[in-house]
Amino acid sequence: VQLVESGGGLVQPGGSLRLSCAASGFPFSSYAMTWYRQAPGKERELAALITSAGGSTNYADSVKGRFTISRDNAKNTVYLQMNSLKPEDTAMYYCSIWRNGARLWGQGTQVTVSS
Numbered sequence: 001v002q003l004v005e006s007g008g009g010l011v012q013p014g015g016s017l018r019l020s021c022a023a024s025g026f027p028f029s030s031y032a033m034t035w036y037r038q039a040p041g042k043e044r045e046l047a048a049l050i051t052s053a054g055g056s057t058n059y060a061d062s063v064k065g066r067f068t069i070s071r072d073n074a075k076n077t078v079y080l081q082m083n084s085l086k087p088e089d090t091a092m093y094y095c096s097i098w099r100n101g102a103r104l105w106g107q108g109t110q111v112t113v114s115s
Contacts, residue, residue, distance in 0.1 A: 001025040001104050003095045008109030011085055019080040019109060021095030029053070029073040031099070035080045037091035037111075044094070048080060063089075085113045 007019040019035070032051050038044040048069035049058045057069050068081040078095060092108040 001097070001099065003097070003104065003106030005093065005095050005106045005109040008093060008111045010112045010114065012115050013085060013087060013113055015085050015113070016081070016083045017085065017111060019082065019093055019111075021078045021080075021106060023076045023078070023095070023097075026097070026099060028076040031097050033069075033071055033078040034096045035069060035078075036094045036096055036105075037089075038094070038108075039088075039091040042091075047093070050078065082111070085111075087113045089113050 002024045004022045005019060007017060009017060011017055030052055032049060034049045035047045036044050037047045045060060047060050047063055048067055050069045050071050054071050059067060066082065066084045071078045090111060090113050092110050094108045095106040097104050
């Protein structure tokens with residue numbers, strides 16, 4: 001299994017970023033996909049989830065209305081569109097799946113929101 005995140009960077013408050021996670025090594029269209037994030041000194045938290053067919057999504061209260069998770073099963077890729085970014089969104093963002101009784105992670109992509 002490989003999960004490769006990209007798209008992070010430095011952005012000003014109020015700005016936008018689009019994260020991507022390219023997946024391989026498993027039947028992508030059969031799995032719910034999640035984005036987690038971990039800020040410095042804090043526990044990793046679930047930011048967004050999308051079901052296998054993309055019919056249902058769920059968000060942390062802190063990102064609801066600003067972030068949108070989506071997926072392209074033809075490209076084995078899941079996205080996280082982040083708008084109206086705030087300094088408190090600064091974190092490492094990870095793509096993740098639950099497979100065979102374990103949570104698997106990508107290497108993460110850093111998002112820094114600062115003026």
